[in-house]
Structure formats: structure tokens, C-alpha cells
Amino acid sequence: MFNEITLLLLLIGAVIGGLIGYSRWSLRGESNLRMPERTFPNEWRRILQEKVEFYNRLPSSNKTDFEKRVHVFLLNVQVTGVDTEITHTDRILVAAGAIIPIFGFDNWHYSNLKEVQIHPNKFVIPTTDTMASGLVGWGAMEGKMMLSRKAIEHGFYDQSDNKNVVIHEFIHVLDKQDGEMDGVIEQVMNEIDIMPWLQIINMKMQEIGKGQSTIRDYGVTNKAEFLAVVSEFFFENPERMKTEHPALYNALNSFFNPRDRKMKIQNRFKSRRRKK
Ligand SMILES: [Zn+2]
CATH class of the missing domain: 1.10.472.150 (Glucose-regulated metallo-peptidase M90, N-terminal domain)
Structure with missing residues (x-):
């Protein structure tokens, strides 16, 4: 009996979870x-x-x-x-x-x-x-x-x-889509990514402030402008960013190319299994 109820609850949970996931997804879907x-x-x-x-x-x-x-x-x-x-x-x-x-x-x-x-x-x-x-x-x-x-x-x-x-303004639209234009795109940044991301922003803004950065000065205005400015850099000259700002490049690459990230996680999982 207990097992049946547990199973039923799990099923209901899965259906509700699926529906929430679906509605969130269809919000930005192409239907x-x-x-x-x-x-x-x-x-x-x-x-x-x-x-x-x-x-x-x-x-x-x-x-x-x-x-x-x-x-x-x-x-x-x-x-x-x-x-x-x-x-x-x-x-x-x-x-x-x-x-x-x-x-x-x-x-x-x-x-x-x-x-x-x-x-x-x-x-x-x-x-x-x-x-x-x-x-x-x-x-x-x-x-x-x-x-x-x-x-x-x-x-x-x-x-x-x-x-x-154009890229700059569309990054603002993307940033705004979660309700707040704050340099954090909630739909694509996992909760676990947000703290390290804010740390990167602070570090890079300090470098700009000291005149020690190849990121343009306007990026120091606030976090939303920082995201827009570094995204222009990322999409225009990815290789240069990879060399000059590797941590920033990796963060942006994982936000903007989630398919790569999924593949990396899968590969890591596979290689870990292979080691065992
Ligand atoms: Zn702007």
C-alpha cells in the first residue's frame, strides 16, 4: 500500500514537474x-x-x-x-x-x-x-x-x-526577459553559476577601473552594461577573448552555448565511468 501511494505521488510530481517545465519552455517556444x-x-x-x-x-x-x-x-x-x-x-x-x-x-x-x-x-x-x-x-x-x-x-x-x-542592445533585451536588467540572464545561467559569474564581473570591472583591461571602459557602468559590452567582444572576437580573458570566455561560452556544455558534462560523466 505504502509503495503504491509513494509511486502515485512520484507520478503526480513528475507530471506537475513536466507541466511546469513545459510551460516555462513554451513561453519562449515558437508555437x-x-x-x-x-x-x-x-x-x-x-x-x-x-x-x-x-x-x-x-x-x-x-x-x-x-x-x-x-x-x-x-x-x-x-x-x-x-x-x-x-x-x-x-x-x-x-x-x-x-x-x-x-x-x-x-x-x-x-x-x-x-x-x-x-x-x-x-x-x-x-x-x-x-x-x-x-x-x-x-x-x-x-x-x-x-x-x-x-x-x-x-x-x-x-x-x-x-x-x-545591435548585439549590445539584444543582450539587454535578453537580460531583461527575466524581469530585471542586471547582468544575470536567469534562464540560461544555472543558480550554481551565478556567484562565480558575479565574482568574475567584479574582478573584471576592477581591472577596467585601473586601466588594465582590453575590455572597453563602458563595461564599468554597471553589471548590465558589463554583460552587454563583454558579449559584443565574445561574439566578435572569441579567439582573442579566449587568450586575453580565459575565465570570462569560459563563463560566456557556457551561457551562450549550452549544447557544448551538455556535451562536456556528458563526456566528463563517460570518462568517470570508464575510470571505474
Ligand atoms: Zn547598454
Whole structure:
């Protein structure tokens, strides 16, 4: 009798656990998304080939997946021009910058973003007199991002400066998706990772403060800006980061490429079993 009840409780637990897991997953799943009905246009592919180094570095088997995700993004997030006409290049570069940070995640969509507004150049942040090249909206601007075309083009043109405004702003959207923009992406950082991650942030911010870092100064503003700045570096020049900031590289690689991490854990498990 006792065993039957235990078994029943375990089953109920498993079902509830499964449902919670499912609902959390489907929140960022693609079930409600508009999906492409035609193949990826050649003109769009040419823009990726010409301007997006991350895409060119991918093995050819992953390029199709990248294109599909760019396509899905563009069907579900509006890209509009403010005092300017939107071009294919604008749309493709915005979508590429959106997909680069989440390319390692299966089934992820920016559910909290509806529109990206492109300005020809720097713009005034609403209700302030400050100029910006990129911004994630809040309040009345919630669900919107604003970008300067000049900054977008520069971000993809110069691959050596570890700067890309599109990647930067999409990291903020990702960071914001758990409710708080604080340099911690709760959905992809396991609880066990958070303390060591905060320690790395503190150490690296101190180095920047002392002028002893190759990470740009803006990273010292706060933890959210730190995450955005080092992510630009990570996606633009992974090899350089690996050499100059190995601990930071390993942390970011495990957040942004969870498939690699799963494989590493499995391999570790296998080799441990082999030793026994
Ligand atoms: Zn920022």
C-alpha cells in the first residue's frame, strides 16, 4: 500500500514537474510565431555573406539554420524607419544581431520585443536631452528598441573593435526577459553559476577601473552594461577573448552555448565511468 501511494505521488510530481517545465519552455517556444512560407531570399543571403562575419564563420550545416532564424525574426518583429526608408540591409543586419546571441539556444524567441525603430543617425532618448546610438525602451516605449543606422553599419563593418550596437542592445533585451536588467540572464545561467559569474564581473570591472583591461571602459557602468559590452567582444572576437580573458570566455561560452556544455558534462560523466 505504502509503495503504491509513494509511486502515485512520484507520478503526480513528475507530471506537475513536466507541466511546469513545459510551460516555462513554451513561453519562449515558437508555437505562436509566424513561420516562413518561402525559401530564404538570395538577396538576403548575399547581405549576410558580405557583412556578417559570425555567419561566415559558421559551418555550412549551421548556415541554413541561422538563415531560418533570421527569417522567423523578421516575420515576427517589425523593423520600421524613423525619418528614413528601411532597406533590406537594415532588416538583415538587425535580425543577424538579434540571432547571434541566441543562436546557441534551441527554441528561443524575444517574446518581449515587438518593434525595432531605425534612425538615420544618433537620436534623442525620449523625455531626455541625451543622444544615443541604441536603446531598449521602457514605459511607453516598452517592447521597442531604437537603433542608429550609422552605428549598425559600423558595428558590422569593423570586426576588430569588439563593438556592435545591435548585439549590445539584444543582450539587454535578453537580460531583461527575466524581469530585471542586471547582468544575470536567469534562464540560461544555472543558480550554481551565478556567484562565480558575479565574482568574475567584479574582478573584471576592477581591472577596467585601473586601466588594465582590453575590455572597453563602458563595461564599468554597471553589471548590465558589463554583460552587454563583454558579449559584443565574445561574439566578435572569441579567439582573442579566449587568450586575453580565459575565465570570462569560459563563463560566456557556457551561457551562450549550452549544447557544448551538455556535451562536456556528458563526456566528463563517460570518462568517470570508464575510470571505474
Ligand atoms: Zn547598454
